[in-house]
Amino acid sequence: MTAAPALTPGRIEAPGGVDRRAWTVTALLVVFMMVNFADKSVLGLAADEIRADLHLDATRFGLANSAFFLLFSVAAIVVGMLADRVSPKLLILVMAVLWSVAQVPAALGGGLAVLVASRVFLGAAEGPAFPVAQQATLSWFPNERRALPGALITVGITLGVIISAPGLTWVIQHHGWRAALWVVAALGAVWAVLWALFGADSPRRKAVKEAAADTAPQASYRRIFASRTWIGTTLAYFCSYWTVALMLVWLPSYLRNALDYSAGTAGTVVVAPWAVGAAVLFGQAWLTGRLMRRGASSKTARGRVGAWTLTVGAAACLAVPMTDSVAARTVLIAVGFGFGGAYATIAATTVAEIAPGARSGGALGLMNAIVTVSGLLAPAVVGALVDAQGEAGYRNAVLVSGALIAIGAVAAFALIDPDRDKSLLSQAA
Template sequence: MKIARRRWWIYLLLFVLVMINYMDRTALSVAVGPIQKELNLSSTQVGLMLSAFLWSYLLFLIPSGILTDRFGPRVVNAVSIVVWSLATMLVGIVRGFGGLIGARLLMGVGESSTYPAAGRVLREWAPASERGRAASIYNSGAYAGPALGAILAAALITSFGWQTMFVIMGALGFIWLGAWLIWFRDPSKATWLSGPERAMILEERKVPGEQPQEGKPKGGVLSLLRYRSMWGVALVQSAAVYTQYLFLTWLPGYLEQVHHLSIMKSGLFTAVPYIVAVLAGIGLGIVFDRRLKRHAQSTARRRYIVAACLLASSVVLLTPFFSDVTVILILISISMTCISTTVSMNLALLGDLLRSRHLAGRANSIAMIGGNTFGAAAPIVTGYIVDTTHSYNSAFVVAGIFLLAGVVVALTLPRHPIGDEESAHAHGFDDAIAAPVAQ
């Protein structure tokens, strides 16, 4: 009997959530030119402004993960999108460099729960055999957002100015909020699911060794940090997200300053690599799931895909050797697609390795801290490099080095299960003494 796939509506809701999240992040990147001119900011100040939301984002990731595991993703996502949508609107209302920094810090607080909550939804809703494609769908929102956001923000700035653009962009989150509150529940309580589909989700979301658990989740952040695999997933995120944020925050400015494109053209050209990453990323997620669905969960083989994607994404190292915009966009499109797939497969790998879905919020928070610690540095480091060298070439080289280092991490660290509190205390930090994992 063919089972319906209504659960894919949940994946779509997550995709739109992440897309709006990144549309709001991208808006400032597109508006950098007029804001920098109006406020007379240096490139270093612009880098600080672009990365400010990541400071509070990092600070609130662990609390957001704990709150997600305590209250569930339905409540946490609803509150968070209200906070960051209001913060985005404030960027267009406040005046001065300090006000912009403050609004961006508030935005980071709101956005901090998105991936921890999405990771918890992934463990609750996605059967193991489609965990990769579910992760690739919602993570593709991180690339659809900048693509659509760059075009929409550029059009709004051209027509109404950058202040009005931020107010309109921030208001979009409230539309998503209505759909989320109407449709999202735990699959055991979602009445719009058919009986067979609900039963299949509840059965297949389990992983080997998972024990039934009621009430508050057992274990915590420190117990998860006893596992090398947890550190491996977090470090892989750092390797990929550094380059992701280089593109997210500086690509429009790079196209304007180096290739002398208008704001509208830079918005359109910025969208190209992101559109490619969305389509190719989802396609690769489906392909890899079909290849790995029988073995990924028990063998951690998904890490080989993660390593291969990181290696392919390092083509960004070739960017300084070309001046043709078309060639550069091709290289960035390849790199961005592989980074998107890296992050999706890495989060799916975390789902494969994690032995308790009740700790998914915390585990995904740790992974996001790994990624965004380095991601927060990317705008600042890039701004400093541009100020001191008057070129973006060294910035692309630094990104490529991070990606190559991530290949080594992906192959060596995330290899063994990440257990609950009891198994964490039993095995200690060296999870290599845990039960051997077939290679």
């Protein structure tokens, strides 16, 4: 008779360790996040074309993009908590199908109202994507081996833009922005078929439920949300996500209208911050994993590494107005947005560490819901700045991003200590 796996509070060990199926699921979910962010990037890549076609000023275009996040947060909370009880495979499949359906109305035609309605629907379907994908992936791996798979899921975000931006820009320039919507709808549909065939839930989910039934009650959501680590991680990630939203919606226009790149060149240069971000994510995963294997605390391996990443991003963004060189500004933007926007993996693995297994979906979901409010605000704020200040509005938007990233870095330095809060939550259960 095989011995049951050893269970400790907040940590589940499944029989057989990490197998090939875990990496197959991880690879599929990387592509899932690539499609997710290809969907998000279309309007930013086609900003000038959409504004001309629908006769929109920058403020109304910004508000149209903000509409994407109107139900994003609500959906992230509801589905995040539902993921603690319902098969993540099923939830992810439903999301992918809805993404493709959401593209169709605006792809067929219509004006601003149709565009806004379709983006609200798409946002509701995509809101839970990152926390559920992270939960589904991390559940296959023990805590000390989560840095790489967590980073890969986040790298899917950057790869989605890096790979899709040049191709979607070409489609937009030669066939129109509505054709680009058909392209991303088709990609979502193809991925959904592959996931239905090859996706799977982790066997560790069963161990989590058994542990919840066989051990003392786990810490409540209220105590998790009140912990300094959860608060600090959420604040730092909120400030970082502002930069991600800015890159998605306004960076292509910034490159074309403030730095005078052509549409084709901007479609290529726009991938630079995402490429830097991908490199940073892999660097974080390597460094975090190395530190933890050497016995470093999570405060150092996750809290400090994430805080220094944000510090570099803030410094680069705040330095942009100090030079008039287009090349220098491009490099500073790539470094500032690349480092400043590369916090998602640190955030997800930190919260997953302090939240007991049966609470991880809700803890990740609420964090993601709060964080993505910055996506609701950033496009509208930047649009208003551009209408009011012209080219200077783009520059000031970068300064605002730098200031917010700096605030996030301070929060990470001051508040994040997973070992401390995991112990406190265990005692409170």
